[in-house]
Amino acid sequence: MSLKGKVAVVTGGAKGIGRAISVQLASDGAAIAVWDLDGAGAEDTATLVARAGGRAIACTVDAASAEGIAAGVARTRSELGPVTILVNNAGISGFQSFLEISEETWDRMMRVNLKGPFLCTQAILPDMLAAGWGRIVNISSSSAQTGSVKMAHYVASKGGVIGLTKALAMELAAKGITVNTIPPGFIDTPMLRSSQVNIEAAVAASPMKRAGKPEDIAAACSYLASEAAAYVTGQTISVNGGRYLV
Numbered sequence: 001m002s003l004k005g006k007v008a009v010v011t012g013g014a015k016g017i018g019r020a021i022s023v024q025l026a027s028d029g030a031a032i033a034v035w036d037l038d039g040a041g042a043e044d045t046a047t048l049v050a051r052a053g054g055r056a057i058a059c060t061v062d063a064a065s066a067e068g069i070a071a072g073v074a075r076t077r078s079e080l081g082p083v084t085i086l087v088n089n090a091g092i093s094g095f096q097s098f099l100e101i102s103e104e105t106w107d108r109m110m111r112v113n114l115k116g117p118f119l120c121t122q123a124i125l126p127d128m129l130a131a132g133w134g135r136i137v138n139i140s141s142s143s144a145q146t147g148s149v150k151m152a153h154y155v156a157s158k159g160g161v162i163g164l165t166k167a168l169a170m171e172l173a174a175k176g177i178t179v180n181t182i183p184p185g186f187i188d189t190p191m192l193r194s195s196q197v198n199i200e201a202a203v204a205a206s207p208m209k210r211a212g213k214p215e216d217i218a219a220a221c222s223y224l225a226s227e228a229a230a231y232v233t234g235q236t237i238s239v240n241g242g243r244y245l246v
Contacts, residue, residue, distance in 0.1 A: 002028060002029050002226075002227075003025060003028040003029040003030035003085070003225060003226065004029035004030075005029070006029070006030040006031070006084050006085055006225075007030065007031045007032075007033070007076065007080045007081045007082060007083045007084060007085065008022075008025045008030040008031070008032050008033070008083070008084075008085035008086070008087065008225070009032075009033045009035055009072070009073075009076060009083050009085070009086050009087070009120070009124060010022045010025070010032060010033070010034055010035065010087045010089060011035045011036070011061070011063040011087065011088055011089050011090035011116070011120060012035070012036055012063065012089040012090030012091060013032075013034035013035060013036050013042055013045050013089065014034070014036035014037075014038040014040075014041025014042045014044070014045055015038070015041050015045075015189070015190050016187075016189035016190050016191060016214055017089055017139065017184065017187060017189055017214045017217045017218070018034075018036070018045075018087075018089040018090070019041075019044075019045045019048070019214065020213075020214030020215050020217065020218040021087055021089060021214075021217065021218045021221050022034050022045050022046075022048075022049060022056065023045070023048055023049060023052065023054075023218070024215070024218035024219065024221065024222050025085065025087075025218075025221070025222065025225060026049040026052065026054030026055070026056060027052060027054065028222055028225070028226070030085060030225075031054075031055040031056065031080045031081070032046070032049055032054065032055070032056040032057075033056070033057050033059055033072070033075075033076040033079075033080060033083070034046050034049075034056055034057070034058045034059065035059050035061040035063055035072050035090070036058075036059075036060070036061065036063075036090070037060065037061070037062055037063075037090075038060075039058065039060035042058035042059065042060065043058040045058065046058040055080070057075070057076070057079050057080060059071075059072045059075055059076065063088075063090040063112075063116045063119075063120055064090075064111045064112045064115055064116035064119065065119075066119050066123075069119050069120055069123045070123060073123050073124060077127070082127035082130065082131060083124045083127045083128075084127060084128050084131050084133055084134050084135065085134070085135045085136075085137075085225050086120060086121060086124050086128075086134075086135070086136050086137070087137045087138075087139065087221060087225075088116065088117035088120055088121065088136070088137070088138045088139060088161075089139040090112065090116055091112060091113045091116075091139070091157075091158075092108070092109065092112045092113065093151075093154055093191055094109060094151070094153060094154055095150045095151060095196045096150055096153070097150050098150075098152045101152065101153050105153060106153050109153040109154060109156075109157050110153075110156075110157050110160075112157075113154070113157035113158060113160075113161065114157045114160040114161060114164070117138055117161060117164060118164065121136060121168065125172075125177075128175075128176075128177050129175060129177070131176075132175065132176045133176045133177070134172070134175075134176065134177035134178070135177070135178055135224060135225045135226075135229075136165075136168065136172075136177065136178070136179040136180070137179075137180055137181070137182060137221050137224050137225060138161050138162075138164065138165050138179070138180070138181040138182075139161075139181070139182055139183075139184065139217070140158045140159075140161040140162050140165070140181045140182065140183040140236075141154070141155070141158035141161075141183050141184065142183045142184060142185045142186075142238065142240045142243055142244050143155050143158060143183075144158040144159040144161070144162055144183060145183055145236075145238070145244045145246075146243070146244050150196075158183070161181060162181050162183070162236060165179050165180060165181040165234065165236070166234050169233040169234030169235075170234065172233075173233055173234075178224070178229065178230070178232060178233035179233055179234065180224045180229075180232060180233060180234065180235045180236075180237060181235075181236050181237070182217055182220050182221060182224070182236075182237050182238075182239055183236060183238055183239075183240070183244075184212065184217050184239055184240065185206075185212055185238070185239060185240025185241050185243040185244070186202050186203070186206055186211050186212060186240070186241065186243060187211060187212040187213065187214060187216070187217060188211040188212065188213060188214075189214060199211065206241055206242070206243060207241060207242035207243065208241040208242060210241070212239065212240070212241055216239055217239055220237050220239045224237065
């Protein structure tokens with residue numbers, strides 16, 4: 001699925017799903033701007049892309065800060081060109097019982113997981129409108145489809161991402177811009193391994209009896225960013241090994 005000549009921004013690209021998406025879209029031909037608070041990790045991802053023959057830059061960006069995003073967009077446009085593919089992947093997680101979630105914790109979750117995609121999309125959308133072509137892929141979570149114990153703040157933020165995706169898809173459908181969301185299921189990432197999830201128990205309970213790989217999400221993102229998905233918008237493409245069936 002050729003993305004030759006396209007420029008993509010992948011937020012949260014320093015590791016895990018974001019790194020896999022960056023590598024995949026680069027292999028499809030896109031130039032990649034890897035955005036992450038972890039500047040060293042973003043550099044590592046950009047190096048992986050370059051070693052594989054792709055083109056990438058690493059930008060230390062807080063994807064929930066309007067000022068940081070503006071600086072990231074300016075550098076990306078200057079070094080790579082206008083952006084027509086945006087993957088809103090940056091996010092945080094957390095486990096607390098509902099009554100223990102503080103207002104500060106709630107607000108931080110919403111700022112990173114929901115306000116971040118809003119700000120990034122607003123900043124980059126003018127490039128897509130000017131081109132008459134664009135792809136926005138929002139990484140949400142299967143927990144927003146099923147619910148999850150001790151994750152009310154996280155689930156609410158990712159549910160908002162799914163809603164935002166649908167609203168934007170309707171608004172932009174006639175402008176050559178598609179907007180879709182991928183809610184990953186049980187994916188083996190550094191975030192998962194640092195969480196409270198019992199990995200062995202979750203694997204045993206899953207239909208496929210294995211955790212997903214970041215590359216599974218990257219493959220779906222590759223499709224949604226391509227011309228093959230030109231008539232696909234507003235959709236929730238569940239990549240979860242059968243954990244949740246629509």
